[in-house]
Amino acid sequence: KAGVTQTPRYLIKTRGQQVTLSCSPISGHRSVSWYQQTPGQGLQFLFEYFSETQRNKGNFPGRFSGRQFSNSRSEMNVSTLELGDSALYLCASSPRGVSSYNEQFFGPGTRLTVL
Amino acid sequence: GENVEQHPSTLSVQEGDSAVIKCTYSDSASNYFPWYKQELGKGPQLIIDIRSNVGEKKDQRIAVTLNKTAKHFSLHITETQPEDSAVYFCAASIANSNSGYALNFGKGTSLLVTP
Numbered sequence: 001k002a003g004v005t006q007t008p009r010y011l012i013k014t015r016g017q018q019v020t021l022s023c024s025p026i027s028g029h030r031s032v033s034w035y036q037q038t039p040g041q042g043l044q045f046l047f048e049y050f051s052e053t054q055r056n057k058g059n060f061p062g063r064f065s066g067r068q069f070s071n072s073r074s075e076m077n078v079s080t081l082e083l084g085d086s087a088l089y090l091c092a093s094s095p096r097g098v099s100s101y102n103e104q105f106f107g108p109g110t111r112l113t114v115l
Numbered sequence: 116g117e118n119v120e121q122h123p124s125t126l127s128v129q130e131g132d133s134a135v136i137k138c139t140y141s142d143s144a145s146n147y148f149p150w151y152k153q154e155l156g157k158g159p160q161l162i163i164d165i166r167s168n169v170g171e172k173k174d175q176r177i178a179v180t181l182n183k184t185a186k187h188f189s190l191h192i193t194e195t196q197p198e199d200s201a202v203y204f205c206a207a208s209i210a211n212s213n214s215g216y217a218l219n220f221g222k223g224t225s226l227l228v229t230p
Binding site: 033043045058102104 | 221
């Protein structure tokens with residue numbers, strides 16, 4: 001089974017611009033979560049989508065948004081980029097079935113640099 | 116919210132020795148505790164997890180223990196090999212199939228195994 005794929009792998013943007021990142025989950029997985037990883041703050045939860053609905057949201061400003069499509073693929077958008085948004089953005093997919101314990105499998109991430 | 120503390124931040128062992136990484140969590144409602152290994156340039160890889168109804172779980176050279184009363188859990192790697200060198204993250208979450216769940220991560224432990 002193919003793993004989680006994220007595109008693009010690297011991005012360079014300037015302050016004030018917006019960016020869209022894409023994630024394709026493992027086939028059959030219906031839940032997609034997004035995390036931000038920085039050296040200072042570590043791994044922080046952004047939001048989770050399941051069946052095209054946002055189920056959970058972390059403590060990030062409204063500039064960070066996401067969506068999920070009917071094929072479970074997800075995108076996240078960051079508007080009005082700030083220098084502090086430079087980070088590795090990770091997508092994780094989960095089967096999210098009957099059991100409430102569902103492992104999350106991460107993609108390789110998108111490295112965003114804001115200049 | 117949930118706060119996960121992880122120690123040590125760096126750990127250096129000789130090949131063949133054991134390595135132990137410890138984490139504590141604050142929310143007694145947390146019921147799912149995964150461990151991830153992250154190599155340079157890659158996303159976190161799930162290596163083992165434990166659920167709150169289990170005290171210990173083992174998978175070959177890797178084991179995890181959970182003490183719900185003390186709210187701490189540990190990762191044990193025996194017979195370490197150079198390829199075990201990576202950053203290890205613990206996480207805790209309140210898995211809920213209705214409202215979704217988020218992984219709250221520790222800050223990570225950089226493990227170096229020297230030949």
